[in-house]
Amino acid sequence: MPVITYRDALNQALREEMQRDDRVFLMGEEVGVYQGAYKVSKGLLQEFGEMRVVDTPITELGFAGVGVGAAMVGLRPIVEFMTWNFALLALDQVVNAAAKMLYMSGGQYPMPMVFRGPNGAALQLSAQHSQAWESWLAHIPGLKVLAPGTPYDAKGLLKSAIRDDNPVVFLEGEMLYNTKGEVPEEDYLVPIGKAELKREGEHCTIVSHGKMVLVAMQVADQLAKEGITIDVVDLRTIRPMDVDTVVTSVRKTNRAVVVEEGWEFCGVGAQVADYIQRECFDDLDAPVLRVHQADVPMPYAKAIEKAAKPDVRKTIDAVKRVMYLES
Amino acid sequence: MLLQRRFEEKVAEAYALGKIGGFCHLYIGQEAVGTGAISVLRDDDYVVTSYRDHGQALARGITPRAVMAELFGRSDGCSKGKGGSMHLFDRNTNFLGGHGIVGGHIPLATGVAFAIKYRGGDQVCLCFFGEAAVNNGAFHEALNMAALWKLPVIYVIENNRYGMGTALERASAINDIAERACSYDMPNEVVDGQDVFVVREAIARAVTRARKEHTPTLLEMRTYRFMGHSMSDAVSGTYRTKEELEEHMKRDPIEVLRGQMEEMGDWNDENMTTLDNEVREVVEDSWNFADNSPEPSIEALHENVLVDTTSDAEASAAVAGD
Ligand SMILES: Cc1ncc(C[n+]2csc(CCOP(=O)(O)OP(=O)(O)O)c2C)c(N)n1
Ligand SMILES: [Mg+2]
Numbered sequence: 334m335p336v337i338t339y340r341d342a343l344n345q346a347l348r349e350e351m352q353r354d355d356r357v358f359l360m361g362e363e364v365g366v367y368q369g370a371y372k373v374s375k376g377l378l379q380e381f382g383e384m385r386v387v388d389t390p391i392t393e394l395g396f397a398g399v400g401v402g403a404a405m406v407g408l409r410p411i412v413e414f415m416t417w418n419f420a421l422l423a424l425d426q427v428v429n430a431a432a433k434m435l436y437m438s439g440g441q442y443p444m445p446m447v448f449r450g451p452n453g454a455a456l457q458l459s460a461q462h463s464q465a466w467e468s469w470l471a472h473i474p475g476l477k478v479l480a481p482g483t484p485y486d487a488k489g490l491l492k493s494a495i496r497d498d499n500p501v502v503f504l505e506g507e508m509l510y511n512t513k514g515e516v517p518e519e520d521y522l523v524p525i526g527k528a529e530l531k532r533e534g535e536h537c538t539i540v541s542h543g544k545m546v547l548v549a550m551q552v553a554d555q556l557a558k559e560g561i562t563i564d565v566v567d568l569r570t571i572r573p574m575d576v577d578t579v580v581t582s583v584r585k586t587n588r589a590v591v592v593e594e595g596w597e598f599c600g601v602g603a604q605v606a607d608y609i610q611r612e613c614f615d616d617l618d619a620p621v622l623r624v625h626q627a628d629v630p631m632p633y634a635k636a637i638e639k640a641a642k643p644d645v646r647k648t649i650d651a652v653k654r655v656m657y658l659e660s
Numbered sequence: 661m662l663l664q665r666r667f668e669e670k671v672a673e674a675y676a677l678g679k680i681g682g683f684c685h686l687y688i689g690q691e692a693v694g695t696g697a698i699s700v701l702r703d704d705d706y707v708v709t710s711y712r713d714h715g716q717a718l719a720r721g722i723t724p725r726a727v728m729a730e731l732f733g734r735s736d737g738c739s740k741g742k743g744g745s746m747h748l749f750d751r752n753t754n755f756l757g758g759h760g761i762v763g764g765h766i767p768l769a770t771g772v773a774f775a776i777k778y779r780g781g782d783q784v785c786l787c788f789f790g791e792a793a794v795n796n797g798a799f800h801e802a803l804n805m806a807a808l809w810k811l812p813v814i815y816v817i818e819n820n821r822y823g824m825g826t827a828l829e830r831a832s833a834i835n836d837i838a839e840r841a842c843s844y845d846m847p848n849e850v851v852d853g854q855d856v857f858v859v860r861e862a863i864a865r866a867v868t869r870a871r872k873e874h875t876p877t878l879l880e881m882r883t884y885r886f887m888g889h890s891m892s893d894a895v896s897g898t899y900r901t902k903e904e905l906e907e908h909m910k911r912d913p914i915e916v917l918r919g920q921m922e923e924m925g926d927w928n929d930e931n932m933t934t935l936d937n938e939v940r941e942v943v944e945d946s947w948n949f950a951d952n953s954p955e956p957s958i959e960a961l962h963e964n965v966l967v968d969t970t971s972d973a974e975a976s977a978a979v980a981g982d
Contacts, residue, residue, distance in 0.1 A: 366899060367825035390795035390831040391762045391823055419761065422797075457682035457733070459744045461760035629965050633682060633744030634733030637961040 334517050340510040342484035343373050346491035347411065349520070351381055354409065357495055360387040360396055361413030361450075370415045371451060371510050397423035397448065401430045404446040404500075411495060414450035417466045417504065423448075424469075431500040432475030447494045449503035451510070452480070453544055453594040454631055457638060463631035465595035467542070470502045471572040471604070477525055478571040480504040482546030484514035486569050489523025497525060506544040528575035530582065534562030537652050538582040540605050541592040542568040545643065549592055552648045561656070571601055579605060580612040587618040588655040592648050597625045619655040624648050661691040661856065661914050662935060664715040666943045667724055671714065671731060674947065675891045680731045683760075684745040687715030689886030692913035693818050695719045696859025697786060697881075700867055706754045706776075708769045709788040711746035712818075713758030716788060722750045724946035734953035741956045742964065762823075763789065763796030766815065770802040773811035777874060784812045784870040786863075791880075792823025794837050803878065807844035812870035814863065815878045818853065820885040825899035838880035846878050853881030854911045857920065884908040 337345075351357050358381075363370045365378040365388040378386040389396040393414060400410035414420040420427070427448055434442045454463035471478045477499055481487040487505070494501040531546065532553045539549040546567045553563040564582040568574060583589045589609055591602035602623040609621050627641040653660040668688050674680045687694065694716035698707060709716050717727050722738050730737025731745055738750045746760045756772065759765035769787030776783050793799055794817060806813050817837060821828055829835055841848035847869060851862040859881060866877035886909055888895050896902045921927035 363825055366830070368898065370824070388826060388830060390826075391792050392795050392797065394797055422761070422764075457744060459682060459742070459747060459760075461746070462683065627961060629962055632742040632956070632961060633730075633739075633747070634741035634956045635681065636955050637741075637958065640958055640961055 334515040336513050337516050339484045339487050339512050342488035342516050346488045350495040356409045358385040359411045362415045364413050393419050393423040397426035400446055404444050405442050410446045412448045417452040418462050418464055428473050432473045443498045444500040445498045447501045447503055451507040452504035453506050455507040459633040460630035467571050468595050468600045476502050478502045480543035482543050484516050486523050489521055493522045493525050509544050526570050526573045528566055528568045528578035531567045532565035534564045536561045537588040538564040538586045539590050540566045545592045551645045576608045583609050583613045584616045587616050589621045590651045592624040622651040622655050624651050661695050663939045664691045664718050666939045670943050682744050684891040685712040686887040690883045691715050692856040693853045693881045693883050696856040697863045700863045705783045706772050706785040708756045708765050711758050711760050713748050717748040720753045720755045725949040728946035728950040729953045732950040735956045736953035763793040763798040766799050767802040769813050770806045773813035776812050782871045784867050786814050788816045791817050791819035791828055803844045806876040807846045810874045812874050813876045814866045817880045819880050820883050824889045841878035848878040850880045853883035854913045854916050856917050
């Protein structure tokens with residue numbers, strides 16, 4: 334199987350879906366001539382032309398709304414945000430328009446569109462450019478929220494998102510774009526709403542999504558050397574959440590740690606922990622612990638930025654705590 | 661201007677060595693705009709700007725040491741190492757920040773001007789942003805309110821022709837963007853941003869209008885950036901040719917000024933060399949200072965999320981900016 338980057342996997346998904354359905358178009362800042370701020374849309378302008386690969390001014394609110402309008406009358410827009418930090422300006426359209434259109438119209442206007450772009454922190458980009466928004470977006474009924482952590486899932490999920498008739502929020506990661514993985518040549522989809530057990534173990538479950546899946550896998554590798562084996566559940570889709578996969582794993586391991594990039598308060602991990610306490614109350618041998626960003630805006634200076642971020646060490650500590658081991 | 665140039669050349673060096681990280685946008689080529697504009701201000705006026713803020717911070721009088729230390733992410737930086745390149749702040753000089761969200765700070769300038777008028781002061785607020793920001797909703801909302809309420813604010817568009825890789829003509833329905841002020845019946849001018857004296861004169865007119873009549877102004881400064889959009893962007897790339905870049909570099913604002921000073925008869929190569937050496941020493945010193953400044957402590961990570969003062973005196977001191 335070819336090994337390609339997360340970036341190329343997304344690029345393939347966009348290309349294949351645009352070839353498959355001429356109602357699909359891509360719109361956003363620098364997606365065309367510049368070939369994408371992170372080169373995800375490389376070559377698409379050349380292949381599909383300017384009507385289908387649309388460079389916009391820096392007007393997130395405006396072009397997100399243009400996408401919503403186009404979707405109302407039958408197109409299938411993919412709206413790219415250079416990063417989700419800037420999508421904040423467009424949240425009115427995402428939340429007040431896209432997420433509610435079907436409901437407000439009594440089912441008359443579905444929103445077959447995708448909002449996508451990198452989410453979460455990269456390196457030393459400081460407070461305004463280092464934020465993980467999934468808990469905000471997952472809060473909203475009417476949106477589906479996806480956060481793939483591997484090239485395989487990125488491609489398969491993006492294709493499913495584009496084919497879905499609902500507004501889908503698709504969260505990528507700047508630090509994920511260069512990561513590599515196996516991606517088959519033939520057409521495939523990854524279903525929305527299905528988590529995946531990325532690693533099997535027996536002592537503890539780690540639930541994560543997006544970039545943090547890589548952290549969870551490293552933790553599993555390291556702890557395996559100490560004889561501790563981990564079930565790594567990759568949510569892949571945050572909403573609708575695949576509670577069954579989480580619950581099945583926790584019923585087996587009796588312990589869970591949830592890792593996410595965002596802040597603790599009202600985070601995705603809070604929702605996961607809630608499902609676990611409801612479904613696995615009698616199975617738990619320890620409270621569910623969470624690993625997340627420190628409760629501060631992201632600082633610039635290297636050392637304290639590192640201290641603010643969830644990482645392998647903090648996750649190992651959490652696993653050891655739920656196992657009542659010395660760390 | 662020479663200080664800014666030499667400072668940023670050093671910044672590029674430090675970036676390559678990994679001493680500076682994250683997004684880092686150089687001002688090289690645009691120095692006459694910030695320098696000319698800020699030189700007209702009084703100490704009690706205010707400046708708000710975007711992420712491309714090193715040059716303006718230096719022009720406003722933040723020390724090269726404090727700016728370099730910030731870029732190095734050290735505790736002696738003007739934002740204590742928490743902001744970095746895009747977020748230089750300095751209360752002492754009323755430098756209200758570099759801001760990272762395109763257009764996001766334009767309403768802040770309107771708000772500062774609102775506070776000036778509210779308190780009956782005669783200060784002004786100077787707000788810098790790129791030409792690409794004028795397509796953003798915040799720009800229009802901010803200008804409308806400033807004109808509606810007659811606020812002492814001067815909006816300075818630094819038209820360097822590109823927003824990242826997108827040329828002005830590919831992003832704006834009109835090319836003379838100063839005309840956007842017409843929708844708000846606001847005085848406006850197109851200004852040669854490579855000539856520091858021309859910049860000064862235009863700003864001086866706007867400052868007078870703002871101080872005396874509380875009238876806002878929109879100025880379009882025509883300039884050009886000689887470097888890539890940020891340190892991660894090629895100097896000339898897919899979106900502009902090397903020839904275009906070279907053509908614009910012929911009007912280097914420092915060379916334009918030097919020519920003018922020579923013509924006035926009070927400047928020669930020898931003066932220039934002396935000044936250059938002095939400036940280089942200042943820059944070298946800022947590097948050494950930054951390099952020796954301690955990193956923020958782990959405790960600092962949790963500081964400054966909220967203040968715990970609530971007294972009225974303190975709240976109004978915050979408003980007064982003192
Ligand atoms: C709302 C928002 N969208 C996108 C970006 C990413 N971005 C940073 S700078 C920039 C270009 C801005 O160009 P311009 O306003 O002309 O200023 P210049 O960089 O040329 O000084 C873009 C798209 C951002 N920071 N904020
Ligand atoms: Mg520009």
